Amino acid sequence: MSWRSGDRVSVKERALAHFSFVTGPVSRLLATAQNGLEVLRYGGLETGAVPSPFQIVESVPMYRLRRYFPPDSRPGGKPAGPPVLMVHPMMMSADMWDVTRNEGAVGILHAAGVDPWVIDFGSPDQVEGGMQRNLADHVVALSEAIDTVKKVTDRDVHLAGYSQGGMFAYQTAAYRRSKDLASIVAFGSPVDTLAALPMNLPAGLAVGAADFMADHVFSRLDVPGWLARTGFQMLDPIKTAQSRLDFLRQLHDREALLPREQQRRFLASDGWIAWSGPAIAELLKQFIAHNRMMSGGFSIRGDLVTLADIDCPVLAVVGEVDDIGQPASVRGIKRASPQAEVFEYLIRTGHFGLVVGSKAASQTWPTVAAWVRWISGDGEMPQDVVPMALQPDQATDTGVPLASRVAHGAGAAAEVTFSVARSAAGAFVAANKSARALVAETARTLPRLARLGQINDHTRISLGRIMTEQARSTPGGEFLLFDGRVHTYEAVDRRVDNVVRGLIQVGVRQGAHVGVLMETRPSALVAIAALSRLGAVAVLMPPDADLHEAARLGAISDVIADPVHLEAATALPMRVLVLGGGESRDLEFADDADVVDMEQIDPDVVSLPGWYRPDPGYAKDLAYIAFATVGGELVARQITNFRWALSAIGTASAANLGNGDTVYCLTPLHHQSGLLVSLGGAVVGGTRIALSRGLRPDRFVHELRQYGVTVVSYTWAMLRDVIDDPAFVLNGTHPVRLFIGSGMPTGLWGRVEEEFAPAHVVEFFATTDGQAVLANVAGAKIGSEGRPLPGGGHIELAAYDAEDDLILEDDRGFVALAATNEVGVLLAHPRGPVDPTASVKRGVFAPADLWVSTEYLFRRDEDGDYWLVANRGSLIRTPRGPVFGDAVNDTLGRIDAVDLAVTYRVPAGERELAVSALLLRPGGSVPTADLNAAIVNLPVGSAPDVVHVVTDMTLSATYRPLLGPLRSAGIPKGSRHAWYLDEDGTYKRLTAAVRAELTASADE
Template sequence: MCKLSGPSSRTFVGEQRVDVNLSAVTRPVIRPVERLLATAQNGLEVLRLGGLETGTVPSPFQIVESVPMYKLRRYFPPDVRPGKRPPGAPVLMVHPMMMSANMFDVTRDDGAVGILHASGLDPWVIDFGEPDKVEGGMQRTLADHVVALSQAIDTIKATTGSDVHLAGYSQGGMFAYQTAAYRRSKDLASIITFGAPVDTLAALPMGIPPNLGVVAADFMADHVFNHLDIPGWLARTGFQMLDPLKTAKARVDFVRQLHDREALLPREQQRRFLDSEGWIAWSGPAVSELLKQFIAHNRMMTGGFAINGQLVTLTDITCPVLAFVGEVDDIGQPASVRGIRRAAPDADIYQTLIRTGHFGLVVGSKAAMQTWPTVADWVLWLSGHGSRPANVVPMEDQQAEDDESGVQFASRVVHSVGEASEVAIALARGAAGAVVAANKSMRTLAVETARTLPRLTRLGQINDHTRISLGRIMSEQARGAPTGEFLLFDGRVHTYEAVDRRVNNVVRGLIDVGVRQGDHVGVLMETRPSALVAIAALSRLGAVAVLMPTDGDLAAAARLGGVAEILTDPTNLNTARQLSLQVLVLGGGESRDLNIADGQDVIDMEQIDPDAVELPGWYRPNPGLARDLAFVAFSTVGGDLVAKQITNYRWSLSAFGTASTAALGRGDTVYCLTPLHHQSGLLVALGGAVVGGARIALSRGLRPDRFVQEVRQYGVTVVTYTWAMLREVIDDPSFGLHGNHPVRLFIGSGMPTGLWNQVTEAFSPAQVVEFFATTDGQAVLANVSGAKVGSKGRPLPGGGQIELAAYDADSDLILEDDRGFVQVAGVDEVGVLLARPRGPIDPTASVKRGVFAPADTWVSTEYLFRRDADGDYWLVGNRGALITTDRGIVYPEPITDAISKVSSVDLAVTYGVAVGGREVAVTALTLLPGATVTTADLADAVSALPVGMPPDVIHIVDDLPLSATYRPSVGALKAAGLPKAGRNAWYLEVGTGQFKRLTSAVRSELAGA
């Protein structure tokens, strides 16, 4: 007999009772069935609903502001707060463009808004929405997001009356930085970012080399995303492919645990967000702008990025910053995130390091346990309610390391699968660093070669009949990159297309008033966009722009330049009216009163409707040939105004030479400190920028108090100079560099050697590229490496052939060999620089024929150089400026260079004083403020002159007068004669080679009295 009861039964065998447990028997069968049924049930729910039903509800929020660009959410608004407690400090959270704003509330209890609310703060979220579902959404730019975020900050400030803590994840963090800079930190209590790249080229995702990243980003910005948007599914796929191991592991884990609903539910909301719900479309213009401005050009670091035409720099951030750094974050890599320390030197920068990846910084268990509680403690600390969080530490100043290439692949693998030891990680990093160090110079060389070789090739192909001009190159750039930024002025930016359109309109205006190809038109304008446009328009028309100095003899300039009309701006209108010429007025804004009286020969060009002008049959844009005269510039020689004719070839030589030597590209900004009527502004700054496709920043003149601010605001990478111009900056009491600066090159001519050393020390690691070019452009030298301070470098590739003719200084003769040909100067021998002419020869040039071969033609520059064993050229003087003393020939330039290198010397100049039918060599110098100089310093400086002899007299002067181009002038010093005897003057004791105090007796002896 058997009776069943529950899971067990009793069976009697004979007189014994046996208990049998049925569960133990059936469990091995039932468990797989239950697991299979649970897996099927949960899988069906996932297929039907996209995921498991968690039963969670989103945190309550109120839409405070709704505009087409965004909706502003306030979570846990005051009317739903327990006990109606007043909200704490407002925290505005910003999502990246490709992710939904719901990321801050993925799970109510462990999400950002819930944790911040529980800590007593006032959480806000800006929701940019789904652009593909909003009218015009797929035309949004990055600037639209920054302006919208700034507007949201205004709303929160007005609503709460409190300054806002701005918190952004990934690109949302970039928005936070950009908006803070755009607002100059107005109404911001702090900035909090999570994996937000700043120095994007310090470490690109997946270890992509920076140079390759720049090229790829530039190409995709110009040729892909200007036609293509990114849908949400593609954004999701791209994000997941950045860490395929982690993505695959998460999916495998999900499938393996599909039967265990309780195990899956805590992470289900996060999984659904990453797999489907959290991704939104990304507009093509915004992607293009991100790639161009902040990856290819890295303008978060350099400054000069444009927001609604306004130029912005992160150096304007002054509020505290907390940057969360993911140790294994391959998107916002640590080296890139830490760039904020150098980009915002005036802000207090802190960091928190978390061992997690990119998304884990803001969502997940570590975010819930570390990130958001730290954010709450940070806000409370800044609000005066608590101490600084223990894991928040000041971010140390640091320079980007040459071998810092971002999160290593080995580190990502270790984080994902928990394998490999710290030793293996160190080895992997060391090996990768060695590879980077070995290949960096090769990558740089390859990129620069690819950039400069086509320019040099084109320059070498230019002949007399080549169509080349400023107007033509600008047209080419406008066609190739119409939206490319070109002209920066007064904090605003203008594109190539906008400037080119303005040039064409001015051309029509010039045609309407009767200007034709070949006409000489004076340009009397301050440095401003309209001046650049006027010069370019005359070039496009084929006319000659006569660049009249605003502070010179205008009547003489008009006469020398053959001017029939004068193009001016309202500022110089009254001055232009004094000339008996037709006056054309251009620029100055729309609202202006020119006070043009009846009968005056003045035409307001702005009143001409370009669309109403019919182009004549003779007009062809950009007709200029290389041999054609393009510009007339002026310089002062011996007090007289001298006209310098500049052909299109001469302009092209300087423009292509500058662009090639400086390796200028679209990521560069050239800072033009000289007026455009000066040859440096026209040939080097404007010419180099146009040929290089770079931006040109025009200044209203050198202002030392604004120099550093404008360098950062414009993102200046290349500064042009003349002579001692930068002395005004270095010697300014307010000058100081803090943190990062974008300058990589100073390029110009005539910089004193002492100032050269000061500039490179102050702006390290920037270098000086010193040019030497004759007025006619037949001879061009460039010190590209900057390694030899004071050297003029070597011949510019593509710039024509030069040679150094042997020279007898005592007889002032070029030496010939037995066959009558000119001898070539040997190493460190002084010679006359000769150039083999290309293009038209200046009528005033000294032409030599049959120089090195029968019937060859060379032009003597009349400049004296020596050439060292490496082939570098050093200027020693001009044939007409050598000083013939009783001791022999004194070359002025080597002495000036040597004295200028004395650490206490500010400026120096060497000249000859005529006394009693002979000359005395004198060096005048000024000292740096508070500095002194000893006779030993002076003797040491001139003891090892490479050629020539020391000066007879050295004296200290209070000031050295500078010309309009900042060139030291010796006219007044020569006229004053020998220096007076005293404690600041010394003479050379010939027997000992030492300098002694200049006394009245010695002075009388030198004067021959």
């Protein structure tokens, strides 16, 4: 039998196939073993890749500045293009920009005609002092590197940063105010860190955790490179596990692995470096717990910085499925930098894929190169780069959408399970958001109110004492902001102690009355606190008042003055102690003047006497004397430590102040609002306080952002100057959440809340002695004084007969209570010392009880909220009935065109006329119909007899309208801007004839 050739081929093929079946797995096993051994021995496969050439242009302990493809490496001496300085995050090596030569950032940019530079911060654990680096060190170093690149290339620099490196880029641009920067390119860099957190962590949980970790963990702990790598991988454990599984499955196929081997090795081991504890703590504290990339007011070596100062173009590269630098967080740059043109480039990839990998090579870096050429005037804007839309203040979702995660990730089932669990948790968190907020607020408020409730006459409490407590608990905590600089609690407390030693050296003792005549600046705050710590009485002298009368009323023995007020102080017949002045220390005074320069006293050589005990003040002790002008006369207001503590703790509680807040003190410290509300609330709340040199409308918005102001204190119509300023524009976001103060007119109140939404106004009412304190915490009822502040003492509203000016009694002879919406006199059950000038009542509601009449008239509505209607002494009694001035002012102030409204009495013979003056908003007018419609809503009392429009109102130093100049002008002249109340109860134009009748009545 013979074999055919086809049969022989078939048999051969079958034999080879059988051999391959036997040897294939063996070869695969051998290849796997060989490649695996190489990975074990060398950490990865040898790729033969050569890094891109670079030159070290600058080398200092903090960084090395690399210039890739330096001029001598360019063929034919090709000129360099626009410089791009790339910034890596702290936990990653600077080699991330050159992971693969052909597909890495520096190679692609160079090929596109761009001049790539890289700042290399090195590994801090391998540099002396490296593990003590903080964020400010990196920002300052990057700023210095920009100067070098600018000097070498003589061109403005494009700053490009990945993840935290992009945050550095933003912060440095703000620190430099965009000097020498052509643009910023940020890849997956969070700005509004609380808008969307990795793994959809709730913001409330993240804030608390970040604060705790910053204060108690990373203040003592550094992060080694392996831990940084592990933490990064844990943020996306599914992708990490999938990558490792894919590598193991392809370990036999060297050719398939080599193209991605450098990237794998970088992420698996080579790319991670140590992270210093102080830098992590500062990151957690400033940019997560306090979210100061958005609010502003973050500190770079004592200078306060805000992203609102960035005015160069910005390109934010957004990863559509980036679960670390989430889109909602990255897009916060649009609201944080209202002066900058902000663009975005959306790419469907995760966090690391933005800068390394196939999509980065084919999409990200060509787009960046085109962006740089466009900004430099050499090309068109990249097609997929679009202006960033303004995002809402509050994110509508908490992170990367579920559908995007599922579509992008491998292991769909596991991802779906993971995401559904997170979504369910997110729904639970959203449903309980108000509950979490209440818990957080309660955790801060209850201890304060408990402390307030425990205060008695012999409790040691004072400004100096609480400042010491804060300095001990958070010595490095930021406290005092002024002129763009920040001072810590420890630094301020040390300065206070030094001034105390100086006061002791010149003979000031506990109980002495010492005048303080100073501008609102750090030295004034220190002087007031030092007198408190010494146990002396600080007499707060208004610079625009009669200083001799203030000195007499305050019974002062010495006066502390700054150089600005030295001349005025030396006119007083007493010793002058000069403190502060900073830049102006040239003291000029008469030879016979008794002047001591406190700055020349060395506190280290002062011996403390045996009698000295720091912070000896009891609650009952007199601590301050402030001044007010009543009826044209200067009146002294005595403030005890209890009164100060009541306002300070009450403010901190009502405003829910915490260490993430910054209180903006617009009122001078010699005013009660500045001392009791702004300074007091900030010290008790552990917040930062920003002192101003006075209200400057042109600087107001900038300082809000520069200082990161969350709470603005005001008095009366102060904010009117801001809102009415022609240059006032509030572009982009702002950090303010509250305005706190007293006396804000209703019309201005509504305008402030409209302009600064979602911020609202918290209006306080407090008697001079502090026995009655009300606060409109909710802010829902514009014009209301709110409800009694917990811990502020018991109050009642006594029934009142306005016609006869009598407090009414019941059948048993006790004081009757006013019914709902009836006018009554506010009574306070006193706690602590009673002012000897107060109107004290006994046997009011029970035998031998003691109450103080505040002499203010209120009504209480159905919800229990109090509304101030008048001061008892300013009540105007007309033939039609009593006119309650404050109630009228609130009602007229609600007319849209009205800026300010005040009501006052004008004598008309044997009777009185109630006259209301209206100051209108720019361009506003009041039709008669609007006036009549408004007065219908007057809640109590009669309408004013005459209403007229004035062109201006004189305001006091605290922005309260002064009635004296208006009252002295008498009955207004007839005009189209004046009305009288006719017998039918409606307003009609005031004519010359009607005025003549009114004037005749007055003459009679």
